Amino acid sequence: MSDMRYLHRADLPTLFSAIREAGYRLIGPREETGQGGLVYREIDGVEDLPQGVRDSQAPGHYRLVKTGSARCFAWANTASAIKPYLYAPREKLWRAVRKDGRVHFEAVEREAAKTAILGVRACDLAALELQDAHFLQGAYVDPYYKARRERLLLVAVNCTHAADTCFCASTGDGPAAREGYDLLLDELEEGYLLRVGSERGAMIAADLPLQPASAAQQAEASAQSEACARQQQRALPSQQRLQQLDALLEDARWTRIAERCLSCGNCTAVCPTCFCHREFEVPALDGKSTEHWRDADSCFNEDHSYIVGEVVRHGSRERYRQWMTHKLFNWVPQYGRIGCTGCGRCTTWCPASIDFVLEANVLLGLAAAPEVELPHVDGSEAAE
Amino acid sequence: MKPANPYLPWEAEIVDRIQETPDIFTWRLRFTDREVARQYGFKHGQFNMLYLYGVGEVAISVMSNEGEELLHTIRAVGRVTRAMMELKVGDHIGVRGPFGSAWPLDVARGKDIVFVTAGLGCAPVTSSIKHVVANRADYGRLVIMQSVRHRNEGLWEPQYDEWRSLPDTQVLLTASRDKTRWPHWHLGRVSVLLDEAQYDKQNCVVMMCGPDQMMADTSRTLVDLGVPGESIHVSLERNMQCAVGHCGHCQLGQHFVCKDGPIFTWPQVAELMRVKGY
Amino acid sequence: MSAKPRVAIHKFASCSGCQLAFVNMGAELIELTKLVDIAHMAEVGHVLSEDEDMDIAFVEGSITTPHDVERLKKIREHSRFLITMGACATSGGIQALRNNADTAEWMRSVYAKPEFIHSLSSSGAIANYVKVDFELWGCPVSVRQMLAAVRAFLFGVTPPNLREKVCQECKRRGNNCILVTQGAACMGPVTRTGCGALCPSFGAPCYTCYGPAENINVGSFGRRLMGLGLSQEQVLRKFASINNAAPAFSDAAKLFCSEPWMEE
Ligand SMILES: Cc1cc2nc3c(=O)[nH]c(=O)nc-3n(C[C@H](O)[C@H](O)[C@H](O)COP(=O)(O)OP(=O)(O)OC[C@H]3O[C@@H](n4cnc5c(N)ncnc54)[C@H](O)[C@@H]3O)c2cc1C
Ligand code: SF4
Ligand code: SF4
């Protein structure tokens, strides 16, 4: 704890300038004015931060609420995690040129910009670790992901306010970040506690007007974190308990879920650990050259399981089952833990308001199925 | 051999092509980069990703790697493969590989060998049949069972005759949809051949490929007949985009078919293959 | 036959918006004319008879008269590859809304001498009458998809046929879902990709231009829209739009028209 220091809120701009001076472009949380909600986008200064804003989340529901607080990080999470900044949802992989009957292949070497992301959450750091395992630590390395990963600076901020959809306490990934950051902040009423997690982080911290953190400030930070964990309404069963899903692959509940699921793939798209993609070709109209691209794909799409003559997972029952069993069960032998870090996005951003955690609990007999299985029909959202 | 960018194909030239049947053709390929050709090596059962300029990639088993040339047998079934059938000798394509797991030909040494194939799924095992035939003395009895829908789909018929004449070798063929019974041919599914096959159930290696259902049914029957599950190997097919464990398309339960497979032991997949649409 | 593949662009009942998209494609149009011979396109003055042999026929518009049927059959006979272009040709278009109405009655109320009008009782998709090799959805079509189809044809392959939902593309573009953030009645979860999630990217709800996606769940989605505050009638109208005669959408419209929706 001795390495904890204090940065007054008025000095927050020094963090911005220190990061900039180190050569990073700065990405941070800000309000998306057109579509609404928070996003990680390029930010110019502290004035872009969502000060005095809280997110209200529920299955299929996300709204920002003004609180008037001076805090800039008193919200839970954004629509998409930091995933798109590493694993791009659309990426050119290589190009080929046809000339004199030959085909020449050219890799697309992309110099990644040094990127700092401010306001990263514990659940997203844990998810990043899983993406690292997938794209970097297997037999083959993804060069595009690697290029960005190596030039990334992560400034995490511990959560103080859980959304109703959050359950990171039950997966053990939050609300406080444990590792994987360069700098870690705790936001207090008056300012920030700051911890250094890497050499890179130390270099930035060296430029800041830091003061020693008092015992009271440190106590305030832990109390906030604990309160945030207690605030969480949902809990995923233990990893051990989730293994029992294996015996439930033919359970009737999958059909009940499929009656509501739209097979739209919003859940996989916002999930910070999902990695699936398809490859495709974009030939120039004249046919003289062609580009090979990849797009983020989803196990809710037919091409995901298409083999000549059949779509193996032909319906929503099979597709939802793939999604949930991959996250909560099959991920374990693949990467040593479940593929869910408790961010709740799949539930919030499901247009059919399907509750992922509830469904897992219902399947395992740990919760009763809701009496009304329809998507929200009470018209309650229309009032807003 | 592992390139820095695992997605980038190498260029290869079609140096020969044989039209095996109206929709099946074989390519002899040569890498244009000699260094690539020299370093390339495959194990029986592995596959390559073959790329057609401007169109896309498909997973195709490596039939053989003779000298510095690669052999692939392809059935024209869809977008990419149909257009591939139109290519001529001298045309160039892209190749990445080899990928995936291999048949247990080392473990199989000294044991009886049983090959079971159905439908069009013979390509992944043909290279190992040829290997066993070429090294006949290293193995025990050899049984080759193949089921096709119609006898005229029996792609390697001249080879069947040749193999049949080898010592301790049975070649059992069946046509599931034909009406007339030809010499050496049975009528019906693979199961009708199992009774006739002679091999040591306790000391054999079974290598199988074909439609999921056929492999699942046959594996279960073999286990019932007393063949240990661990001795049965199946080659699976799933949608493949990257072949390097990244795109997620080839998943079957916990397995990535491109890197944990395509060749699995029966116990690895027995439960998974019981679940329809998994 | 000339060395370049011959392309015809035919028009039936439609607003010509798809052909306009074609004409407005810019520099690529010049490139295109180097690759193919645009032999017939009435809009720009190239007019040949339907009896001319073509490699690719793009067909815009729906079939609404007995004469259309005859013309279309001729076109099919003389075309190697027939591609429908846009919502009208592919599903019958917005004008297919009249399929549920009493056309004879309409005719009497609109025309002084209805006996001179030769019209079918329905506005039909091209595929209702002849074999279609490839469908380009959209209102209007995306030029990018159209060029990709021509390129694929020149390579000798069928064009890629992606049938995923608009949501997929919306998410790739990094949008926040407006159904979730605003309760907007966005039709993305039932609509086929192709537009690049144009409307939601500008904060406007998707309104089904590209027709139904694969494996859609219209019952659940319609109920969800009612949960957002739409009436049953409004839900019906959401489906009964540009692609109202596409089977998945006309089924949806029926579902939210006659049946009491609360009953499971
Ligand atoms: C490990 C493995 C080994 C194979 N070995 C051979 C072989 O030696 N000879 C042979 O003829 N075929 C083989 N196949 C099957 C071959 O990959 C498919 O027939 C081929 O991908 C069909 O592509 P298409 O574009 O012509 O068909 P389409 O139906 O147009 O398919 C579109 C796309 O879907 C994907 N896809 C479709 N079917 C399959 C499939 N069965 N497996 C993987 N991806 C698929 C491909 O990306 C394909 O381009 C093998 C498949 C696997 C997985
Ligand atoms: S499964 Fe859902 S809650 Fe878990 S990490 Fe993915 S989006 Fe978040
Ligand atoms: S299979 Fe589905 S759940 Fe698993 S990573 Fe891919 S998209 Fe996500």
Ligand code: SF4
């Ligand atoms: S669970 Fe929800 S977000 Fe996921 S595919 Fe189904 S409807 Fe879409």
Ligand code: SF4
């Ligand atoms: S805004 Fe519309 S298209 Fe985009 S994710 Fe939401 S429902 Fe789908």
Ligand code: FES
């Ligand atoms: S083919 Fe991409 S993960 Fe197996």
